[in-house]
Amino acid sequence: MLKKVLTGVAMLGSLALVATGCGGSSDSGDGSSDSGGVIKVGFAQTGSESGWRSANTESMKEAFSKENGFDLVFNAADNDPAAQIAAVRSFINQGVDAIVIAPIVEDGWDDVLNEAKEADIPVILEDRTVSSSDDLYAAWVGDDFTKEGETAGQWAADTFGDTATKLVVLEGTTGSAPANDRATGFDSAIEGTKIEKIDSQTGEFTRDGGKKVMEGFLQKYGVDGIDLVFAHNDDMALGAIEAIEAAGGTPGEDIKIVSIDAVHDGMQALVDGKINFIVECNPLLGDQAAELVKSVLNDESVDKQTFAVDQSFTQDQAAKVLDSRPY
Amino acid sequence: MTRWMRHRLFLPVVSLVALILVNAIARPRFVQITVRDGELYGALIDILRNSAPLMLVALGMTVVIATRGIDLSVGAVMAVSGAVALTIIDGSSDPGNVGTVLVAIVVSVLVALVLGAWNGFLVAVLEIQPIIATLVLMLAGRGVALLITDGFITTVTSPPLKYVASGHLLGLPFALFISVAAIALIALMERRTALGVLTEAVGINPEASRLTGVRSRGIILGAYVVSGTFAGVAGVIYSSNIMAADANAAGELIELYAILAVVLGGTSLTGGKFSIAGTVIGVLIIQTLQSTILFLGVSSAESPVFFAFVVILVVLIQSPRVYQVARRMTGGRRHHPAPEVTTGVEVTS
Numbered sequence: 001m002l003k004k005v006l007t008g009v010a011m012l013g014s015l016a017l018v019a020t021g022c023g024g025s026s027d028s029g030d031g032s033s034d035s036g037g038v039i040k041v042g043f044a045q046t047g048s049e050s051g052w053r054s055a056n057t058e059s060m061k062e063a064f065s066k067e068n069g070f071d072l073v074f075n076a077a078d079n080d081p082a083a084q085i086a087a088v089r090s091f092i093n094q095g096v097d098a099i100v101i102a103p104i105v106e107d108g109w110d111d112v113l114n115e116a117k118e119a120d121i122p123v124i125l126e127d128r129t130v131s132s133s134d135d136l137y138a139a140w141v142g143d144d145f146t147k148e149g150e151t152a153g154q155w156a157a158d159t160f161g162d163t164a165t166k167l168v169v170l171e172g173t174t175g176s177a178p179a180n181d182r183a184t185g186f187d188s189a190i191e192g193t194k195i196e197k198i199d200s201q202t203g204e205f206t207r208d209g210g211k212k213v214m215e216g217f218l219q220k221y222g223v224d225g226i227d228l229v230f231a232h233n234d235d236m237a238l239g240a241i242e243a244i245e246a247a248g249g250t251p252g253e254d255i256k257i258v259s260i261d262a263v264h265d266g267m268q269a270l271v272d273g274k275i276n277f278i279v280e281c282n283p284l285l286g287d288q289a290a291e292l293v294k295s296v297l298n299d300e301s302v303d304k305q306t307f308a309v310d311q312s313f314t315q316d317q318a319a320k321v322l323d324s325r326p327y
Numbered sequence: 328m329t330r331w332m333r334h335r336l337f338l339p340v341v342s343l344v345a346l347i348l349v350n351a352i353a354r355p356r357f358v359q360i361t362v363r364d365g366e367l368y369g370a371l372i373d374i375l376r377n378s379a380p381l382m383l384v385a386l387g388m389t390v391v392i393a394t395r396g397i398d399l400s401v402g403a404v405m406a407v408s409g410a411v412a413l414t415i416i417d418g419s420s421d422p423g424n425v426g427t428v429l430v431a432i433v434v435s436v437l438v439a440l441v442l443g444a445w446n447g448f449l450v451a452v453l454e455i456q457p458i459i460a461t462l463v464l465m466l467a468g469r470g471v472a473l474l475i476t477d478g479f480i481t482t483v484t485s486p487p488l489k490y491v492a493s494g495h496l497l498g499l500p501f502a503l504f505i506s507v508a509a510i511a512l513i514a515l516m517e518r519r520t521a522l523g524v525l526t527e528a529v530g531i532n533p534e535a536s537r538l539t540g541v542r543s544r545g546i547i548l549g550a551y552v553v554s555g556t557f558a559g560v561a562g563v564i565y566s567s568n569i570m571a572a573d574a575n576a577a578g579e580l581i582e583l584y585a586i587l588a589v590v591l592g593g594t595s596l597t598g599g600k601f602s603i604a605g606t607v608i609g610v611l612i613i614q615t616l617q618s619t620i621l622f623l624g625v626s627s628a629e630s631p632v633f634f635a636f637v638v639i640l641v642v643l644i645q646s647p648r649v650y651q652v653a654r655r656m657t658g659g660r661r662h663h664p665a666p667e668v669t670t671g672v673e674v675t676s
Contacts, residue, residue, distance in 0.1 A: 219357070
């Protein structure tokens with residue numbers, strides 16, 4: 001029996017690898033580069049796990065378009081780190097001019113980044129970062145999660161700082177960089193205020209998770225026992241809104257909500273008065289990444305770290321920009 | 328040793344009651360049920376309502392496991408059915424129309440039925456190992472769901488759809504009625520007709536039952552159709568709960584929780600004898616355990632460990648071998664402990 005189970009698990013694992021490996025390597029393989037000043041860029045995206053990611057992919061494809069003088073080889077690895085490394089290797093073999101990576105995980109990049117370095121292909125990291133030493137890549141562009149948390153916390157401190165406030169937190173996926181850094185930033189900003197964090201639990205960055213955890217909090221403390229919700233992303237805030245309404249409360253009034261991301265549905269809820277404050281996590285990194293690629297290829301010196309500009313929105317500000325936002 | 332203590336559901340029920348007691352002692356609010364606008368409201372009601380998707384999936388899984396099979400694709404089927412339903416509603420001119428929502432639900436459940444039939448075809452007709460046959464859809468289904476939703480989370484505003492997961496009927500959550508209807512349907516089909524016995528026969532020895540004239544192929548195919556269809560309904564409930572089709576998160580890992588519920592309820596993964604009531608208790612244990620994590624304030628980092636620890640505890644309590652050893656250690660019936668207990672367990676399981 002045990003043997004059977006083990007074989008089953010092994011089969012499962014290998015099949016999963018094969019399947020995702022196939023799905024990931026859908027490169028368009030028109031080989032030659034260096035033709036007529038067109039810059040051939042390989043972009044290894046994580047996958048297509050969220051609305052944020054879709055907007056990010058769109059932005060990259062737009063910035064690295066033919067009109068802008070690029071020839072983009074795009075790969076989405078379905079969140080399989082091995083498939084992503086294989087994709088980067090194939091970029092190296094195809095002899096692209098530059099490689100852009102949105103790393104799925106932080107670790108395990110040393111070998112392939114060394115190979116890129118030996119082939120003299122500069123690597124730009126986008127969104128997430130890697131644990132390898134920073135001379136293995138040219139630059140990084142992304143969002144400052146700690147700053148996002150700080151901005152959200154600062155709003156909470158300014159709004160509630162002097163009154164006793166009971167706060168619950170809907171955390172992102174345990175151990176992920178955005179969850180860790182946003183918590184750190186938020187906590188440092190509300191330090192010394194009268195805001196008291198009474199509970200905190202992971203909602204896995206999903207609406208369903210946010211709703212279930214919020215339901216639990218509401219059963220535990222009652223609508224009157226919670227004043228403020230800090231959700232690590234909009235999706236969980238949207239789930240929390242459903243839970244608060246089901247419990248007979250009015251989200252945005254009885255219980256105030258602050259969240260991070262500024263995806264369309266979240267902004268809509270902000271305009272509707274159900275969320276009180278949103279800090280943006282800007283997915284439109286394409287233009288900045290394209291600028292970096294051009295500068296690096298022209299041997300101009302670039303900053304190792306470039307932070308995207310993250311705005312923040314109150315309800316009134318959101319109403320003004322909602323229609324003009326591309327995502 | 329009284330008779331009811333030997334009942335095979337005794338230990339699962341004890342585990343469930345113990346969990347509820349722990350919560351009630353930690354926070355008396357847990358067992359408090361209030362009436363708000365004519366609707367019952369409380370943590371226990373939330374558990375009954377939130378358990379609906381897992382209940383449906385686990386019931387389907389019970390029937391599949393009884394035929395010696397397994398269905399890993401249920402989570403992906405949930406994602407597909409939710410994506411289909413919400414895409415239809417989102418694309419219609421009148422998302423708030425009851426007719427639109429009914430059409431969307433019927434179409435999405437039919438799609439799920441077809442996916443279930445596909446699994447059944449692979450297993451029953453092509454005789455591919457169930458774990459591999461359903462793995463195909465488990466991996467491909469979520470991709471299909473993402474294609475349907477264009478990689479975005481489709482959000483709709485539609486009161487009739489919201490009613491499915493969040494509405495109330497006679498003061499109780501509507502989702503609870505869906506659960507109860509599914510339990511009743513399976514119980515009627517399997518226990519009031521010969522189907523249950525035939526299913527068990529197929530699970531115990533497919534070859535022997537085929538030789539005695541049981542049409543095992545049809546029964547196995549039917550089991551996967553039921554599992555797929557129920558997963559489809561679960562997908563609609565899931566989407567209705569958040570009013571969005573989240574192709575990545577819908578039904579994630581639910582196949583494993585469903586298998587866990589079936590096992591906690593005392594049904595063996597080797598097929599044959601199965602317990603519908605056991606699965607119901609198993610689902611409630613898992614759902615209560617998830618609330619327990621919140622109510623006891625277990626931190627996010629520790630909660631998977633806490634969950635695993637309690638599950639191991641519950642499984643250990645139910646293990647005949649552990650029971651035997653415990654009996655021996657407490658010194659009860661020292662003379663012939665092993666055969667007595669073993670036969671007792673076998674007769675009741």
